[in-house]
């Protein structure tokens with residue numbers, strides 16, 4: 001379980017719903033989409049749209065398990 005560094009630039013993966021490392025878990029709470037770390041549940045981002053929350057979370061690293 002070593003933290004790995006992911007390149008911030010690179011070919012964008014095809015948009016799929018299959019879970020993978022780095023894909024945040026999305027929750028719809030109180031009118032906002034909240035993206036959380038799928039491993040520890042730490043909140044990574046929140047936005048009004050699901051896509052925005054997901055994209056924002058994808059750019060961020062989890063401060064807990066991917067620091």
Ligand SMILES: [Zn+2]
Pocket residue numbers: 037038039040041042062063064065066
């Ligand atoms: Zn985490």
